[in-house]
Amino acid sequence: MVLSRRAAMGSASPALVTGIRTALVMLGTGLTLATSAMAFVSVRMARRVVTPAARVADTRILSLDTAAQTITLESTPDTRLPGRYGLFTSGSESYLKLGSVLAEDATSVKRKLLTEVDGNARLAPEAAFSGWYFDRPEQLHLPFTSELIGSSVGPCPAWLFPAEGSDVWVIQVHGRGTTRAETLRAVPVFHGLGITSLVVSYRNDGEAPRSRSGTYALGATEWRDVDAAVGFARRRGAGRVILMGWSMGGAIALQLELTSAHRDAIVGLVLESPVVDWRIVLAYQAKLLHLPAPVTGLAIGALQSEWATPVTGAGAAIPFDRLDVVARAAELRHPILILHSDDDGFVPSDASHDLVVARPDLVELQVFDVARHTKLWNYDQERWSQSIRQWVLQNVLPSPEAADAD
Template sequence: MHAHRRAAQNGATPAPVTAIRFAVTALGAALALVVSAMSLISLRVARQVITPARRLPDTRLLDLDTQAQTVTLTRTPDTVLPGRYGLFTTGTESYVKIGTVLSSDEETVTRKLLTHVGSDAELAPDAAFSGWYFSRPDEVHLPWTPELIGSAVGPCPAWQFPAGDGTTWVVQVHGRGATRSEALRAVPAFHALGITSLLVSYRNDGEAPRSRTGTYALGATEWRDIDAAIGFARRRGAKRVIVMGWSMGGAIALQLALNSAHRDVIVGLILESPVVDWRIVLDYQAGLMRLPAPVTRLAIDALGSDWGTAFTRAGAPIPFDRLDVVSRAGELRHPMLILHSDDDGFVPSDASHDLLVARPDLVELEVFDVARHTKLWNYDEERWTGAITSWVRRHGLAPAGADS
């Protein structure tokens, strides 16, 4: 007590006070480091969201039996799915088709090869499982032509599959990190209905020209390239246009429905595993990555703000409110079929259900389970094709004389 009193009288700071000040300073420095680290992570995540994705391996090829024509992969929620799929590989084959699950255990799954692989084949272990099934337009075995569609960023490659009398078209819009090959699965179903298919590319997808920033706008700008494709279809004789969007292509299709200069010829939307509200998707993805909520909020804030563009190099903020179509449901005017799996695993189906509740007069929702993201055709081709076919006919969108 006397020592403390003497220290105070002499102007010195008592030892306990000094210790507390040191602890507070250290804690402040630690918190600053934590905040800085979280900020860096948030900005990195924000940048990844808008950076065009490249295909990454998501399974390993454990065994290739060229005599039995089978392939054994590591088991994942995708590789064990029933149905027909594709496998991106490296080596003597770049892409192979795979079919029936022949056997599986807790760690592996063996499937039938649908692409013949020769005995001299050499494939690297790293592979990527794909729902595309078809990788090239000639694999569909229907007449097609390569096209170039002029847009604000330059000529965008497309594939046209003519059908019927050429007055009804479907414009197919692929998703994030994919190309127009993703939509080849849908061509036979529309061809049988007498509907011409136009599979398009858009800025920054690796096939169409690059924008100034080279980043995705999550549908906020990409829709303009698809609008140019609808103009192309009109010049080729289209009187009615259905827009079908896959995953992020669904977000693009919805922006077309709200903003297109050709809304008068759009007669309906078909959305496969669509993004309807990006905030829901980003929150879900952050949860899968086990990111803290503050990191996720800061990443979304960075993407949606002017200050964040300096770090994301996006060129302009992402207009999340404009891309939230549930909140804008009252502006919709076109009938819509949504196909979505409640076990999507990438884009949760919550917003698809919300859109149905908001606009039951326009929206029909075909709910799958187990099928995962954009793999509904692969999982149950008959049901998928039947849902689209019946919806098209029910709304009178099939050209006269199409197969019944």
């Protein structure tokens, strides 16, 4: 005979009943605490995504030999990379240019200093490794002017590098947590092709004005400031415009390609280590932090919900569907060159590969290995530069100008 739950409980001993009730209460409390903890971590992740990031130390200076002009750093996947890089420091020097790896072991990497450091230099141990290399426009030894571009949030600073040869301009858009100096590496390549470069800033990047919320929208609003730069370029004589975006700057450039009122002037995009689908990027970064998959889902859900903006700090709901360019690939109009390392380590190349599959008629992908995030120029400058030159000559410049530029 099957007893009802009430009858079964009634026939049990008082001690057993008490134990069952206690266990149920503890289970319910545990589930509540686990859910609360997951919600807390999700909110922290969401806030981190939209909060402008300050540069943080990611390596340590172990020794400095001013006589030999070498520096020894803590070994990391970035500091072990071959090529030329930069190092943000504090003390008597704020930025150093680094050359090739001279020696390394399991814990340290010795590199050549390309910035001369005198014997009186005093540097704090904490430092940040960078792919910038050039940190000021003067270091390119090209004519330039400082400009202000009017946008809906106010005047955004820019550098203009004029070139003779064509009416083509390239607008350089930096990534998340950096400033426009990140993109200076690309200016000489375009200048050699007779293309004018406009190196821009956008809201909340530390140089351009702050929006009301002071947070990123992952490209959903920042594109408007860059669109203002396209208008600036057209007023200054640009007939055709290339957009070049680095990391989150790639997401911004893609939003212009899909949304800009100046789409008739855009002739192509060059994307360096770009964000093509934010969901893939956030899931990847959560995995690096050993966060469970539901945390990422909750964080994305909060960021794309208007009601959660007071908690996440976002100025408005983040439209992840609109920012997913693979899903919107049919809307693309212009040729796109993507430069991405399969060993990026920050923005996985999966969505870049997916975009090629979705639009093989428009998208060309140059796959690098080892090079890491936005450090492709540093790792293999010749291949990086030649890839851009060939793509421009094939897709943008007419043959007479191409012959002259080449």
